[in-house]
Amino acid sequence: MSDIERAEEAHGQPGTTLARPEGGVPDRFENPGLPPHKHRMGDTDPKAAKRAERQVAFFLLLSIIGSIGIIVSIIAVKYDGSFERISLSTKAIGLSMFLSLFALGVGAVHWAKTLMPDDERIDMRHRQRGTTAEREEAVAILKEGAGEAGLGRRPLIRNTLVGALALFPIPAVFFFRDTGPLPGNQLSVTMWKAGTHLVKDPEGGRIRAADVSLGSVVHVLPEGIEEVDHTLNEKAKSAVLIMRLDQSLLTEKQNDWGVDGTVAYSKICTHMGCPVALYEQQTHHLLCPCHQSTFDLTQDCKVIFGPAKRPLPQLPIAVDDEGYLYATNGFDEAVGPSFWERG
Structure with missing residues (x-):
């Protein structure tokens, strides 16, 4: 190491430009001192x-x-x-x-x-x-x-x-x-019951089974939900997705609870309650956008990826004499997150 490099290391930072006298050894910078203090x-x-x-x-x-x-x-x-x-x-x-x-x-x-x-x-x-x-x-x-x-x-x-x-x-x-008390068994009780027709969300109107095309997805609610108290709470629990697939891709339970390949599932993710609103038509997967839980529609909405622990509950549906879809019963298990008390 040269004398100049040693001096730079001792008095400054390597590469710092220092004043070099004729002797070749750089001096320290002159201390500029503090600026005069201005009183407030x-x-x-x-x-x-x-x-x-x-x-x-x-x-x-x-x-x-x-x-x-x-x-x-x-x-x-x-x-x-x-x-x-x-x-x-x-x-x-x-x-x-x-x-x-x-x-x-x-x-x-x-x-x-x-x-x-x-x-x-x-x-x-x-x-x-x-x-x-x-x-x-x-x-x-x-x-x-x-x-x-x-x-x-x-x-x-x-x-x-x-x-x-x-x-x-x-x-x-x-x-x-x-935030209020925990819901207890409230997630086990929704507006869906035998005979309740499916209506489109948000525009309303009953849905004909013949109008649900292959590969489509429709967001639905129970008919009459706008007339009940605490409508927002009921919507949060009762939101449902219906999809139509080739019947050969569905399980025996799905065909029994569905209509010509049209099946209905709770829209509420079983992880944290976010709306499961993304449907991949080619893979038949439902995705939750919040934490990426993925449900396989051809396996009774089994969880195949993400933090959710339970499949999405299926809603049993049928078609009436006029061709409209209706629920033959309510959900057979609580919808939504799995960490709350269930009844």
């Missing part, structure tokens, strides 16, 4: 500092109001299954959460910009574990920083900050509570 109004004017303190406290109070607003929105806006109530609840919670987060952030930034120390300092590198004196000095610096932050001298900021931070996580408790 709060540093020199006690009134300005007090005004900034009140401004910070104001934003922290807004954050407290926002956190309380989240809780009030969850409790006050009761869910009745309508889109209007869902929209109102979402907007109220969203605006309150925005106020809580935004005001807390603005208050913290304003506090840092106007009241916390902003002068630059140099902390020289040293070995990882310092001496006892250095450690005591570090503790003293931390205490000094805490003192300069003004928590001890500015009780208004300290108290409002404690209030904002204490209230901020509380809405999470109400969020979890608002």
Whole structure:
């Protein structure tokens, strides 16, 4: 290694351009020092500092109001299954959460910009574990920083900050509570029962067996679902897919529960309840887009890939005297996710 390379390694980084005197050994860069510190109004004017303190406290109070607003929105806006109530609840919670987060952030930034120390300092590198004196000095610096932050001298900021931070996580408790109890055996009960006609989703109208072409898939719901209370809940449980295949590809159960190769299966994935809405016509596979669970339609919707553990439940169907499809019974097992209690 040359003298110049050794000097670069000792005084800079390899490849760094250094000033080289005639002797050939480069010198260190000249230390430019720190720029002159510019004092803020709060540093020199006690009134300005007090005004900034009140401004910070104001934003922290807004954050407290926002956190309380989240809780009030969850409790006050009761869910009745309508889109209007869902929209109102979402907007109220969203605006309150925005106020809580935004005001807390603005208050913290304003506090840092106007009241916390902003002068630059140099902390020289040293070995990882310092001496006892250095450690005591570090503790003293931390205490000094805490003192300069003004928590001890500015009780208004300290108290409002404690209030904002204490209230901020509380809405999470109400969020979890608002999810409601586990469904118990509710997934075992749907609107499907003997004699219920299949209607198209979302346009409505009964379906003729002759209109279901080979290789097609139709999204269906039980007739009369729009007239019941909690329509959204019932749709989530009762959504069904019907498909028509060559009868030679189907199992004995599928042919018994189907009509001329047309079979009906729950649209609700048995993993996490996502809608199974993708049908591969060539492979006869149903796919869940959420976690890629794949069901083989020619094997009683057996799971052949992905995290789902159960086949999709089949709905037994038949055709009436006018040629319309109807259910001969409800599902013989619960639809949807497998991790909930079943009855």
